[in-house]
Amino acid sequence: MKPSQSAAIALGSNMGDSYKTLEAAIDTLAKIPGIILQAKSSWYRTKAVGPPQPDYLNGCAIFQVEIPPVLLLEALLRTEKKFGRVRREQWGPRSLDLDLLLYDDIIMDTPHLQIPHPRMRSRAFVLIPLVEIAPDWVEPISQRVIRDLASEVDCSGVHLLNSI
Ligand SMILES: Nc1ncnc2c1ncn2[C@@H]1O[C@H](COP(=O)(O)OP(=O)(O)OP(=O)(O)O)[C@@H](O)[C@H]1O
Ligand SMILES: Nc1nc2c(c(=O)[nH]1)N=C(CO)CN2
Numbered sequence: 001m002k003p004s005q006s007a008a009i010a011l012g013s014n015m016g017d018s019y020k021t022l023e024a025a026i027d028t029l030a031k032i033p034g035i036i037l038q039a040k041s042s043w044y045r046t047k048a049v050g051p052p053q054p055d056y057l058n059g060c061a062i063f064q065v066e067i068p069p070v071l072l073l074e075a076l077l078r079t080e081k082k083f084g085r086v087r088r089e090q091w092g093p094r095s096l097d098l099d100l101l102l103y104d105d106i107i108m109d110t111p112h113l114q115i116p117h118p119r120m121r122s123r124a125f126v127l128i129p130l131v132e133i134a135p136d137w138v139e140p141i142s143q144r145v146i147r148d149l150a151s152e153v154d155c156s157g158v159h160l161l162n163s164i
Contacts, residue, residue, distance in 0.1 A: 047157030050091030
């Protein structure tokens with residue numbers, strides 16, 4: 001059997017039926033050979049970072065993967081397309097955004113793929129869901145656990161879905 005690794009994925013949506021899209025995206029990913037769902041966070045309603053646009057729903061999932069990072073990124077991009085993502089305005093609204101946050105303790109810096117995701121350390125909409133399911137994972141650039149990184153971000157714009 002091929003050895004498996006752990007990958008953390010961030011999910012976001014602020015167009016269409018975001019809840020339905022995010023749940024379906026996780027199901028789609030978990031059906032791809034070599035990608036097994038291990039844990040999923042709660043969903044959070046979050047204030048948009050970037051240009052003015054509607055609030056997002058955000059969450060994170062951890063998958064056990066038997067495919068390399070580049071193939072995993074391809075699977076994420078295919079899944080974004082399947083759920084109708086067409087606009088590529090940087091930080092603009094989207095029906096589905098999937099980011100590869102962490103892949104074991106790998107550090108990778110290529111034009112099309114950076115791991116860890118370069119902006120994850122400052123994003124409350126990533127760290128607050130991620131701390132639910134991976135508090136002890138060490139982010140390999142900062143060498144700090146997710147629990148510590150999450151404790152330092154401003155989480156005032158991040159609300160557990162159905163709690164407000
Ligand atoms: N870790 C990563 N996860 C997802 N995409 C990545 C990653 N590293 C590099 N990329 C590249 O970024 C592109 C996606 O950019 P995208 O339009 O989603 O950026 P964005 O969502 O607007 O901004 P951000 O990257 O800050 O979330 C992908 O096509 C991919 O090649
Ligand atoms: N709250 C929130 N803001 C964002 C998000 C997101 O997922 N959540 N994604 C963006 C593009 O990557 C830009 N801004």
